[in-house]
Amino acid sequence: MDLRLYDTLSKEKRDFVPIDADNVRLYVCGPTVYDFAHIGNARPVIVFDVLFRMLRYIYGPDQVTYVRNITDVDDKINDRAIRDFPGLPLNEAIRAVTEKTAAQFHADVAALGCLPPTHQPRATDFVLPRADGKSDMVTLIQQLIARGHAYEAGGEVLFDTESMPDYGALSGRKLEDQQAGARIAVDAHKKHATDFVLWKQSSADEPGWESPWGRGRPGWHIECSAMSAAYLGTTFDIHGGGLDLIFPHHENEIAQSRCAHGTDVMANYWMHNGFLQVEGEKMSKSTGNFITIRDLLNDWPGEVIRLNMLKTHYRSPMDWTLKGLEESPKTLDDWYWVAADNKGGHPSNKVIDALSDDLNTP
Numbered sequence: 592m593d594l595r596l597y598d599t600l601s602k603e604k605r606d607f608v609p610i611d612a613d614n615v616r617l618y619v620c621g622p623t624v625y626d627f628a629h630i631g632n633a634r635p636v637i638v639f640d641v642l643f644r645m646l647r648y649i650y651g652p653d654q655v656t657y658v659r660n661i662t663d664v665d666d667k668i669n670d671r672a673i674r675d676f677p678g679l680p681l682n683e684a685i686r687a688v689t690e691k692t693a694a695q696f697h698a699d700v701a702a703l704g705c706l707p708p709t710h711q712p713r714a715t716d717f718v719l720p721r722a723d724g725k726s727d728m729v730t731l732i733q734q735l736i737a738r739g740h741a742y743e744a745g746g747e748v749l750f751d752t753e754s755m756p757d758y759g760a761l762s763g764r765k766l767e768d769q770q771a772g773a774r775i776a777v778d779a780h781k782k783h784a785t786d787f788v789l790w791k792q793s794s795a796d797e798p799g800w801e802s803p804w805g806r807g808r809p810g811w812h813i814e815c816s817a818m819s820a821a822y823l824g825t826t827f828d829i830h831g832g833g834l835d836l837i838f839p840h841h842e843n844e845i846a847q848s849r850c851a852h853g854t855d856v857m858a859n860y861w862m863h864n865g866f867l868q869v870e871g872e873k874m875s876k877s878t879g880n881f882i883t884i885r886d887l888l889n890d891w892p893g894e895v896i897r898l899n900m901l902k903t904h905y906r907s908p909m910d911w912t913l914k915g916l917e918e919s920p921k922t923l924d925d926w927y928w929v930a931a932d933n934k935g936g937h938p939s940n941k942v943i944d945a946l947s948d949d950l951n952t953p
């Protein structure tokens with residue numbers, strides 16, 4: 592069976608060839624845990640669960656390693672901790688927020704029929720050098736400085752985007768265009784407008800770790816470079832996430848990982864799911880069409896929500912509607928009749944062929 596996947600970096604659908612068929616390696620950016628996950632957050636979780644299951648089907652369940660991180664250091668988390676747990680010391684309040692939210696997330700996505708990834712590392716466990724020697728953020732930043740790809744300025748450590756000739760290849764943004772664009776405000780301490788933060792100082796009322804650059808905390812992008820290398824190595828098979836992560840997050844992950852490790856490639860296939868709207872409009876709290884997974888699970892079985900999500904191809908924009916949800920249980924009921932007649936328990940070749948063609952769930 593030939594699995595073909597669309598790769599955002601090469602902009603083409605290609606045959607999937609794993610680096611090691613005995614250990615197929617997949618990384619997907621996970622949630623920032625400060626509040627209930629919304630239906631837009633559910634899309635990559637469901638889409639990449641389908642991919643995880645396809646890879647397990649093809650290569651064997653023990654031959655696939657799937658890593659999805661938990662971002663538990665973020666300014667939104669600090670704000671929520673101060674609001675919800677005003678009596679607790681900040682570190683304890685942050686832990687209370689992130690543990691509660693991560694547990695909610697895991698319960699929600701399990702109800703949507705998603706297998707747990709092989710590893711779900713928390714960013715805060717990968718800031719400082721580790722006893723087990725797995726990749727960590729401080730060591731990666733030190734490697735970037737040593738190789739001439741990062742510099743200290745204004746209390747921060749910044750990635751020097753001009754030190755990487757093909758920076759911008761994933762998103763198709765050329766450095767010159769960005770430098771010239773007056774819309775990006777140049778902070779005085781940055782060498783170039785596109786340089787981004789690897790490490791920043793923390794004030795006394797912000798979470799922080801003692802580092803070679805003083806007490807501070809990592810930028811968002813460096814955590815995925817550290818945790819993917821920790822579990823999957825410096826070059827792995829597939830990196831996934833939502834379309835909104837292509838720039839700057841994935842562009843910067845590529846820059847950090849390749850420049851720190853001196854490699855030409857971070858991941859061989861970059862996969863991105865499309866945007867999700869609700870009833871034809873951008874989901875937002877202000878327009879009242881903001882839907883959490885938990886809200887939906889109160890009204891619908893998880894399998895109905897999952898099917899409704901997969902009726903749209905993962906790369907297409909999706910319109911989440913009540914009408915679509917209402918139709919999904921009927922489709923599922925029909926399928927259960929068909930499945931009951933399938934004595935062997937194996938999916939038909941037509942189903943596998945469709946899924947092998949870039950996860951053509953529709």
Ligand SMILES: [Zn+2]
Binds near residue numbers: 619621815844
């Ligand atoms: Zn990431």
